[in-house]
Amino acid sequence: MARALIVSANGAQNYQECQSQGKRSIVTFSHPFDDTSVKASLTAGIQSIRFLRMSETSMTAWPGVDRFAPREPMPKEQAEPLSREIANLKRSLNAVILAHNYQVPEIQDVADYVGDSLGLAQQAALTQAEVIVFCGVHFMAETAKILNPNKIVVLPDKDAGCSLEESCPAGQLAALQRTNPNFWTVAYINCSAAVKELSDVICTSGNAVKIVEAAPRDKDLLFVPDENLGEWVMEQTGRPMTLWRGNCYVHVEFQRDVLAQMKAKYPQAKVVVHPESTREVRQLADSVCSTEKMIAYCKSSPAKQFIIVTESGIVHRMQKECPGKEFLCPPVFNAMRAPADPCHCSECKFMKMNTLEKVRDCMKNLAPRLELPQQTINRARLPITRMLEISAR
Numbered sequence: 315m316a317r318a319l320i321v322s323a324n325g326a327q328n329y330q331e332c333q334s335q336g337k338r339s340i341v342t343f344s345h346p347f348d349d350t351s352v353k354a355s356l357t358a359g360i361q362s363i364r365f366l367r368m369s370e371t372s373m374t375a376w377p378g379v380d381r382f383a384p385r386e387p388m389p390k391e392q393a394e395p396l397s398r399e400i401a402n403l404k405r406s407l408n409a410v411i412l413a414h415n416y417q418v419p420e421i422q423d424v425a426d427y428v429g430d431s432l433g434l435a436q437q438a439a440l441t442q443a444e445v446i447v448f449c450g451v452h453f454m455a456e457t458a459k460i461l462n463p464n465k466i467v468v469l470p471d472k473d474a475g476c477s478l479e480e481s482c483p484a485g486q487l488a489a490l491q492r493t494n495p496n497f498w499t500v501a502y503i504n505c506s507a508a509v510k511e512l513s514d515v516i517c518t519s520g521n522a523v524k525i526v527e528a529a530p531r532d533k534d535l536l537f538v539p540d541e542n543l544g545e546w547v548m549e550q551t552g553r554p555m556t557l558w559r560g561n562c563y564v565h566v567e568f569q570r571d572v573l574a575q576m577k578a579k580y581p582q583a584k585v586v587v588h589p590e591s592t593r594e595v596r597q598l599a600d601s602v603c604s605t606e607k608m609i610a611y612c613k614s615s616p617a618k619q620f621i622i623v624t625e626s627g628i629v630h631r632m633q634k635e636c637p638g639k640e641f642l643c644p645p646v647f648n649a650m651r652a653p654a655d656p657c658h659c660s661e662c663k664f665m666k667m668n669t670l671e672k673v674r675d676c677m678k679n680l681a682p683r684l685e686l687p688q689q690t691i692n693r694a695r696l697p698i699t700r701m702l703e704i705s706a707r
């Protein structure tokens with residue numbers, strides 16, 4: 315993973331390295347920035363610099379931010395004509411629209427199925443449609459293509475990537491695998507088709523515990539690419555694993571202090587946390603689970619208020635499926651945003667690249683279209699079908 319230097323405009327005095335270990339290095343400078351220190355860091359092997367408006371240390375003192383409102387659906391007058399066009403295209407193409415829980419509300423509203431990665435893979439495996447319109451990020455559409463090599467798979471924006479996927483290049487994984495022939499590689503579905511090819515079994519956050527429990531006992535487990543999910547699975551199963559050092563840039567931005575403040579302010583609220591979050595955040599949770607299980611938890615819980623620690627797109631479904639309940643979104647320390655962007659929301663910039671217009675256009679043009687070499691499809695299908703089989707047990 316590239317080392318990134320994060321520079322805070324109003325942080326602590328002078329140069330202070332807060333974190334290393336191959337992850338993001340957080341560095342604060344006094345304002346104005348000390349040019350010499352920035353240059354010194356660059357020559358020390360740091361490959362990119364992101365400028366922040368606030369420092370990690372000042373996050374808890376950020377005035378007036380104790381939660382943020384998730385995004386509203388597109389206005390009806392704009393959404394309805396597009397939705398009608400999409401419905402007509404769906405009929406004429408014999409298409410199915412699959413959407414991830416993090417998609418914008420208006421895309422969720424036109425989808426045939428909205429769910430997490432596991433549900434989407436299961437739907438993709440079952441569908442009779444001739445065209446799959448995959449509204450999520452690139453690796454998800456790849457998974458649908460691997461399961462349906464003879465069908466047309468289109469996606470609204472081919473550049474919708476994923477920080478987790480990027481963190482695990484197949485070449486580097488292959489090099490690590492060569493160091494131990496006894497590795498059994500469990501790959502979180504958030505990885506490229508090339509990484510899936512190299513894996514023994516795939517998992518999602520919804521079934522990772524079950525998949526790891528089913529792994530051969532005589533093997534050394536290698537878990538890629540999410541270190542936080544892997545760590546949580548180790549805690550749940552007691553099975554040691556070598557963890558790849560990747561993470562989701564959205565989930566690691568949640569801060570324990572901010573969450574603790576919210577818990578104190580809303581003591582009745584249940585805290586629901588995605589396992590891609592850090593351990594110190596997970597420790598404050600009433601439930602740690604995948605997005606699909608979050609919805610089930612919120613439905614069945616007698617509580618009326620929930621603090622949702624994941625990408626905020628899921629709140630649209632929660633509001634629809636859990637009427638009368640309230641969902642609060644904690645603000646994040648958002649290292650990926652530009653200095654002029656004051657938003658502290660937990661939106662994934664990749665998931666939000668898809669729009670209703672792009673859904674319409676990809677159906678009209680049957681492009682961008684997902685294509686993969688046959689050899690990749692053949693090799694990557696095996697660990698995915700293994701996951702689906704274990705998951706169905």
Ligand code: SF4
Pocket residue numbers: 451475476477478479504562563564565625662663664665
């Ligand atoms: S939320 Fe995180 S894991 Fe999901 S697509 Fe965005 S960057 Fe990847």
